[in-house]
Amino acid sequence: MAQSSGQLDGVFQALADPTRRAVLARLGAGSASIGELAAPFDMALPSFMKHIRYLQDTGWITTRKTGRVRICALVPKSFDDAEAWLSDQRRLWEARTDRLEHFVTTTQDVSTRPDKEAST
Incomplete structure (x- = not known):
């Protein structure tokens, strides 16, 4: 993986907080000033x-900074980093569940076959 563990920790730690997730969601609609972003939150x-x-x-x-106003904008590449890690995890777990499904189906097929000795 191209990202170090520390960088990836920061990516997911940022998403762990509901305030930060709300800010990211709002910025998904476009750039906004700090004042606009802070307005919905009951905090200093x-x-x-x-x-x-x-x-x-x-x-x-x-x-x-534009004059006296600080404007925030989303950096879409950060989503790529999170998505890459999640895609790796998805592939890993899909492979594991596919193997489990194969094992279960194969085991059921074997257990439902008639016993050769019983027919002789």
């Missing part, structure tokens, strides 16, 4: 800014 601005900094530090968002 310094507390909200910790979430913004975390999202920025882990690569989920970028910020730029």
Whole structure:
């Protein structure tokens, strides 16, 4: 995997918090100012800014200052990192369940065959 464990931890830690997930969902509709992003949350601005900094530090968002307003935008590549890890896990577990299904079906086929000795 191209990403180190620490980087991947940061990606999923960012998603672990409902406030950060809500911010990412809102930014999915387009860029927004810090004020617009903070409006739906019942928390002090310094507390909200910790979430913004975390999202920025882990690569989920970028910020730029336009005059006195800080604008946030989503970084779509971060979703690629999470999706790549999840796809690897999906392939692994699908292979395991396919093997289990094969084992169960093969075992059932063997157990339902008539015994050769019983027919002689």
